[in-house]
Amino acid sequence: MKTLTMACTTCPASCKLIVKTENGEIVEISGNTCPRGIAFAQKEYTDPERLVTSTVLIEKDGKEFLLPVRTKTPVSKKLVFDVMEDIRKIKVKAPVRVGEVVYENIGNSSCELIACKTVV
Amino acid sequence: MTEKDFDVVVIGGGPAGMAAALEALKSVKKVAIVERNDELGGILNQCIHSGFGLQYFNEELTGPEYAQRFIDRVGDSEIEVFLNTMVLEIKDKTVIAMNEEGILKLKAKAIVLAMGCRERTRGQIRIPGTRPAGVLTAGLAQRYTNLENLKPGNRVVILGSGDIGLIMARRLKLEGLNVLSVYEIMPYANGLFRNIKNCLDDFDIPLHLSTTVTKVIGSKRLQAVEVSAVDDNLEPIPGTEEIIPCDTLLLSVGLIPENEVSKTAGVDLSKITGGPVVSNDLQTSEEGIFACGNVLHVHDLVDHVTREAEEAGRNAARYALGETSESTTQIPVEASGPVRYVLPSTITNTDEKVELKFRVGSPIEKGKVTVYLNDEPVYEGREKEFVPSIMETVTLSPEKLSDGKLRVEVK
Ligand SMILES: Cc1cc2nc3c(=O)[nH]c(=O)nc-3n(C[C@H](O)[C@H](O)[C@H](O)COP(=O)(O)OP(=O)(O)OC[C@H]3O[C@@H](n4cnc5c(N)ncnc54)[C@H](O)[C@@H]3O)c2cc1C
Numbered sequence: 294m295k296t297l298t299m300a301c302t303t304c305p306a307s308c309k310l311i312v313k314t315e316n317g318e319i320v321e322i323s324g325n326t327c328p329r330g331i332a333f334a335q336k337e338y339t340d341p342e343r344l345v346t347s348t349v350l351i352e353k354d355g356k357e358f359l360l361p362v363r364t365k366t367p368v369s370k371k372l373v374f375d376v377m378e379d380i381r382k383i384k385v386k387a388p389v390r391v392g393e394v395v396y397e398n399i400g401n402s403s404c405e406l407i408a409c410k411t412v413v
Numbered sequence: 414m415t416e417k418d419f420d421v422v423v424i425g426g427g428p429a430g431m432a433a434a435l436e437a438l439k440s441v442k443k444v445a446i447v448e449r450n451d452e453l454g455g456i457l458n459q460c461i462h463s464g465f466g467l468q469y470f471n472e473e474l475t476g477p478e479y480a481q482r483f484i485d486r487v488g489d490s491e492i493e494v495f496l497n498t499m500v501l502e503i504k505d506k507t508v509i510a511m512n513e514e515g516i517l518k519l520k521a522k523a524i525v526l527a528m529g530c531r532e533r534t535r536g537q538i539r540i541p542g543t544r545p546a547g548v549l550t551a552g553l554a555q556r557y558t559n560l561e562n563l564k565p566g567n568r569v570v571i572l573g574s575g576d577i578g579l580i581m582a583r584r585l586k587l588e589g590l591n592v593l594s595v596y597e598i599m600p601y602a603n604g605l606f607r608n609i610k611n612c613l614d615d616f617d618i619p620l621h622l623s624t625t626v627t628k629v630i631g632s633k634r635l636q637a638v639e640v641s642a643v644d645d646n647l648e649p650i651p652g653t654e655e656i657i658p659c660d661t662l663l664l665s666v667g668l669i670p671e672n673e674v675s676k677t678a679g680v681d682l683s684k685i686t687g688g689p690v691v692s693n694d695l696q697t698s699e700e701g702i703f704a705c706g707n708v709l710h711v712h713d714l715v716d717h718v719t720r721e722a723e724e725a726g727r728n729a730a731r732y733a734l735g736e737t738s739e740s741t742t743q744i745p746v747e748a749s750g751p752v753r754y755v756l757p758s759t760i761t762n763t764d765e766k767v768e769l770k771f772r773v774g775s776p777i778e779k780g781k782v783t784v785y786l787n788d789e790p791v792y793e794g795r796e797k798e799f800v801p802s803i804m805e806t807v808t809l810s811p812e813k814l815s816d817g818k819l820r821v822e823v824k
Contacts, residue, residue: 300607304467305714309606344473347461348562359561361559377588409481410477410481
């Protein structure tokens, strides 16, 4: 039996989950204070996902700045570095509004990359 | 020189300043925000990671997205915003500031302090050795990476396990830098557990507890740091030294409220938090001057900053309208035992419920908070874990309060 600890990121309570596994299967989950902790632990054990946040270059009035961006939804943890590789190649032009899609299927994650800031 | 009259002048245009100004504007007409940077948003502009807004907006946002919501509201309002304008001092309820055009005198009926905080630097923690380039605070590295498109270095060591350091460990790793390890002098991590997991464990970045940097090595550019294990008194243990070659050392060793301007107004500051001493209406020792956000005490969640700032803005507007009455009650509030500080330090109005905010000085695995009024318990919490990185709150209803002294204790 193996014991893992996880930080449930479903809400700010950040419950410390204790997950016991045997032969690659979860046998016990504790430390959660609501059912969402169970769902989180199962997902985290089988296919963990992370929101990726970074910056891309944005051109405004002939000058280059950084625009904060993020994946619209969490992507599989395995794809985080692929997403970053694509992010490095992107350059956008102002105006951009917060929430606007700046790139589709980023890092082949089938997820969109969106702007986190309005630049006009 | 420009001279203008306002009901409420807010100093600082971060999340605290924006929320205070928006809330004040609900009751008074003339509100101003003075911000030294060229945009509103404060520290949130460089906090591009997510984890903001879960409580206030019920969704997980990045720092810039959280800020944008308030920037849009301020833009749509009648608030007068002075950007690129640095406040120099407060004198007789006049905010004296400077920008490209010269000196500004903004006369206010009430003032809200919302200047945020700054980072502790190497000088404040005294690491021996040379002074090469490559030693910088984690927040400055965050600014370089996320706002200015500069790379702080290649091989990075982080001293201190505060959240900014942890967030930067992940950020620099994602940008392709070699993040070697994080060293923490205390026997426990200072940052949130979720950040240890998602910023360090996800990328196999080791965290060494009870270990600190004992020497900085290098002439022009940092070449290495010497680290040593420490004993129970946090003193380096001879013989445990190890040399770690690196070109960048990030310091994530804490934040201090930014109160240079507050001092010019004669506001009393707490020795423990470094922020103003306030009563439960968030008024400082100077009448009509209120404080909120990181300038008051360091917050871990921006959602709490916004709520606190709204209260300060509301009370400042009330003061500007002359709606506050002389209070007769004065209930001092004290921290005891492992509780490091409690806010407010006095309760002057007992008509409404009072929120006590506090932090412990070191982790307590299982504890219970009790609030005493003259040694009589008036509030008892349930058993739980307490850590210094998380601010706790207790709400007392008015009927629990009467003359005497309040004491907050964790056992
Ligand atoms: C690196 C980092 C990571 C964080 N991560 C999270 C997180 O994941 N989740 C979360 O909820 N919270 C997080 N926080 C906390 C949260 O962001 C802060 O508590 C919040 O932004 C503080 O808001 P504020 O308005 O008090 O201060 P600030 O945002 O610092 O704003 C203060 C403003 O005042 C201005 N100012 C100062 N002095 C003057 C002067 N003399 N004249 C004019 N203007 C002045 C400054 O330029 C600045 O714009 C983080 C904080 C930091 C630093």
